[in-house]
Amino acid sequence: MxxxxxxxxxxxxxxxxxxxxxxxxxxxxxxxxxxxxxxxxxxxxxxxxxxxxxxxxxxxxxxxxxxxxxxxxxxxxxxxxxxxxxxxxxxxxxxxxxxxxxxxxxxxxxxxGHILDQLHPDPEEVDRLVEVVASLHVRFARHPVIAEIRHHGAHLGYGAYVGHLNDAAQALTAVRSRSDVRAHLPSALLADLERVVCRAREDAPSVLALLDRVGGPDTVLHGDLWPKNVMAGPGWLRLIDWDQLGVGPAIYDLSTLLLRLPRGSRRPVLDRYLGHIAAAGWPRPTVDEVVLLSTAAERARLATLAAWRVLDILEAPTGPVAAWAGDELQSISTWWKEIDPRPEEVTATAR
Ligand SMILES: Nc1ncnc2c1ncn2[C@@H]1O[C@H](COP(=O)(O)OP(=O)(O)OP(=O)(O)O)[C@@H](O)[C@H]1O
Ligand SMILES: [Mg+2]
CATH class of the missing domain: 3.30.200 (Phosphorylase Kinase; domain 1)
Known part of the structure; x- marks a missing residue:
């Protein structure tokens, strides 16, 4: 995405x-x-x-x-x-x-080299990837160059979370007042998107309180940490495609990685990554807290995506772009309900 x-x-x-x-x-x-x-x-x-x-x-x-x-x-x-x-x-x-x-x-x-296999990732490459990502997060968090990066990169932090949800809510409200646009979109889809975004906004204070408690410092984020943006070869691994680079809490990247890896690969990634950040003196969230914050981060990404697609439709309510954007909104509504970053072994009592 x-x-x-x-x-x-x-x-x-x-x-x-x-x-x-x-x-x-x-x-x-x-x-x-x-x-x-x-x-x-x-x-x-x-x-x-x-x-x-x-x-x-x-x-x-x-x-x-x-x-x-x-x-x-x-x-x-x-x-x-x-x-x-x-x-x-x-x-x-x-x-x-x-x-x-x-x-x-x-x-x-x-x-x-090759891109990391998303369905059957090589465990050694995943280990190396976690080392790379944890080093990226920990080293930039304590380096003054972050001020310059914040200027150039996307703002993906604390304040941006509510901002992304608000943008989506505002875009969807704008559609409600445009009958020419509404005529081309299923009303059940619009109602559904409004409902999930509204609920996420209601939950935002508790998400932000948790982020404040266990989210650690702002750092540099790759911003699009899919396995397909990781290339590896014998003895090396590089992160490519930094088009979404930003500054914010590390959970933003960690959530993308967890969500794009097969469930069976997530627990070792999580344990290893959390071990790294704990060694750096950062708070160590529980698995349940990671799941909650990862779900929130993905919702914020989907909210942004929904706002963009609504913008496309508002600018040209008919034609191929609008049809494509309408299909995307339908997918976003499905993806929203499917967000599930839990690692396999998680039970109600896992910590
Ligand atoms: N330096 C490189 N050497 C070899 N292959 C590369 C290199 N950079 C990119 N690629 C290949 O090109 C693909 C697309 O590159 P990149 O991810 O930067 O573009 P993109 O348009 O943002 O793609 P996507 O939207 O699919 O992530 C990569 O997945 C990778 O397979
Ligand atoms: Mg890419």
């Missing part, structure tokens, strides 16, 4: 040609001969290019908005090195502005 992208911010274009990529690479890498032998589209704005000569043997180019590309560069050049974690981040070689438009391209060395 990509949470923070409004539809109008995602420009669909045909991919650039191989010769266009070669020209950009020539300039960006200061090389005369980047003959591109193959070009493969990996995702909507991401391409893998194999180079016929020299090193690196391949690069990955990702089209981003300029602010995100700039932040990516700061992450690699300033922030991760500041806490001694330069080797856990993206393999960024260069950033160039898009000569054809208002975007930018981040150029990464093509990593010769």
């Amino acid at each position: 990509t949470v923070h992208k409004p539809h109008q911010g995602v420009r669909e274009t045909d991919g650039p040609s191989t010769s266009w990529f070669a020209g950009v690479l020539r300039q960006a890498l200061h090389r005369d001969d980047p003959t591109v032998s193959t070009c493969r589209k990996l995702s909507r704005h991401v391409y893998r290019l194999t180079l016929a000569t020299g090193r690196p043997a391949s690069v990955v180019m990702k089209r981003l908005d300029p602010a995100t590309a700039h932040r990516d560069r700061l992450l690699v050049q300033r922030w991760l090195p500041a806490v001694g974690l330069a080797d856990i981040g993206p393999s960024l070689l260069a950033t160039v502005s898009d000569p054809a438009g208002d975007g930018a391209w981040s150029i990464y060395e093509g990593l010769d």
Whole structure:
């Protein structure tokens, strides 16, 4: 789930040609001969290019908005090195502005590895991932560079929790006053979304009190910690795709990881991660508290997603974007009820 992208911010274009990529690479890498032998589209704005000569043997180019590309560069050049974690981040070689438009391209060395298997993750890789994530959280929490990162990154902390729920509530209220929009959306769906968001807002004070008690300090968050954003190979592991980087409590990342891992892999992750943060002197929440805060974090992400989709529909109530956004709202209502970050072994008395 990509949470923070409004539809109008995602420009669909045909991919650039191989010769266009070669020209950009020539300039960006200061090389005369980047003959591109193959070009493969990996995702909507991401391409893998194999180079016929020299090193690196391949690069990955990702089209981003300029602010995100700039932040990516700061992450690699300033922030991760500041806490001694330069080797856990993206393999960024260069950033160039898009000569054809208002975007930018981040150029990464093509990593010769694989993404973490979401269904059957390798336990050793999961262990390494937990070490990396815990180090990221603990080291940045005590480093003054966090002030700079807070300026550039998303605000995912204490105040943002209620903000995300309020945004969704406001968006849904706006739909109620627009009969042209209501005509295209099932009323049961809108009522259902309003109900769950409203209940989450009622529960917010107790969630925030718990967060205050056991959430630990604000730190740097990857922001989209799915296994698919983790690449590994023999003896190494890197977190890629930092497009959602932010600052807030570590549970934000931990919740994403727990929710995207198979239930059977969650308990070792949790025990290991909590051991790390307890060793750093942070409060150690119980399993039940982690489950509660993880559910809240996921609800906040879904609330943001719902607000974006409503915004899409309000701007163009009919047409393909509205139809897609309506389907997304239906999915959000289902996902909301399915949130379940519990590890397998949890019982009512587990602590
Ligand atoms: N440096 C790299 N080397 C090799 N493969 C890479 C590299 N960077 C990204 N990839 C591959 O490209 C895929 C998409 O990259 P990335 O996650 O940055 O883009 P995305 O558009 O945000 O994708 P998604 O929305 O699927 O997360 C990754 O899942 C990974 O398989
Ligand atoms: Mg990704």
